[in-house]
Amino acid sequence: MSLIVAKRGFVSSFITITLAWLAMLLSNSVIHGLVRVRLDLYQTWVGVQQNWEVSNLPSYYKALKSESITVYHFEADRDVALVVQDLIKDYFDVVASDLVTGTARRDGIKVVVSPTVPALESSLGERYGRNAMGAYWRGVIWVLSPVEWLDLTDPLWPEDFRRSGPVIHEMTHLILDRSTAGNIPVWLDEGIAQYEEFKQLGYEWIEPANRLDQPLYSLSQLADDFTGLANEPLAYREAHLLVRYLIESKGEKVLVRLVKSLAAGVPAKRALEKVYGSDFSVLERDWSAWLAGQSDALAGPDSQRGDAGWR
Numbered sequence: 001m002s003l004i005v006a007k008r009g010f011v012s013s014f015i016t017i018t019l020a021w022l023a024m025l026l027s028n029s030v031i032h033g034l035v036r037v038r039l040d041l042y043q044t045w046v047g048v049q050q051n052w053e054v055s056n057l058p059s060y061y062k063a064l065k066s067e068s069i070t071v072y073h074f075e076a077d078r079d080v081a082l083v084v085q086d087l088i089k090d091y092f093d094v095v096a097s098d099l100v101t102g103t104a105r106r107d108g109i110k111v112v113v114s115p116t117v118p119a120l121e122s123s124l125g126e127r128y129g130r131n132a133m134g135a136y137w138r139g140v141i142w143v144l145s146p147v148e149w150l151d152l153t154d155p156l157w158p159e160d161f162r163r164s165g166p167v168i169h170e171m172t173h174l175i176l177d178r179s180t181a182g183n184i185p186v187w188l189d190e191g192i193a194q195y196e197e198f199k200q201l202g203y204e205w206i207e208p209a210n211r212l213d214q215p216l217y218s219l220s221q222l223a224d225d226f227t228g229l230a231n232e233p234l235a236y237r238e239a240h241l242l243v244r245y246l247i248e249s250k251g252e253k254v255l256v257r258l259v260k261s262l263a264a265g266v267p268a269k270r271a272l273e274k275v276y277g278s279d280f281s282v283l284e285r286d287w288s289a290w291l292a293g294q295s296d297a298l299a300g301p302d303s304q305r306g307d308a309g310w311r
């Protein structure tokens, strides 16, 4: 009698465990499917915006297409367009592998090389176009022609443009936008884009205004009011240093986990708490202590920015 009861008990727990396991598998695949649908719908919407933007370019822009990358440019900027295309081909998968598991969508990449500052301003609007050397806006990468900030008679200009130009930065914004369905706040987006420029090219934006030997912004200030902060160069640098801290304390794959959470629609602060494994206030305190130990000596000789310009 007791043997039969034990056997029944074993069978029923086996069934319960199997059912729970099946339910978990099913719910995981449902969640995964919903995230996929969300990303695809978002990408379709971005595609509409992208097409609208490039269809409104003046007719004298030429289109240079290779693989999935189309660069719209003035005839005089053809060499610039070729360098832009090569940079994206060389770095897209490298940067994407830092941010997502598997492959990031690299279809339909559109870049506009604006020949002059006023041309870029008229495309982005005065607020975003002013002082910009690049932008990611409505699904399109916008780059100011280096004729505006480099000497193109110098045979080394392509190397200088590859290293200090905004292409890798803007391409990182594009990958993040596509991989999170737009669910990434500006401050985190800018922090990661600067981290990738630093990692891939050794480029870091340091200038007198964003030295660390001054009162610094708290993490809550960055997260709650990034674009409203008075010292924008400092806010940008601190956002970059938050990403550096996360990687130093939690390892290289922390960004993949963060982007995965954002892709599932988790709000940024909550996603940071998940990958850090503590409350936001603990992250804020730990990062602030780490930041106090950093110095401006971190900046190498190549870390100075040339002409100031947003990206």
Ligand SMILES: [Zn+2]
Residues within 6 Å of the ligand: 169, 173, 189, 190, 193, 311
């Ligand atoms: Zn940016």
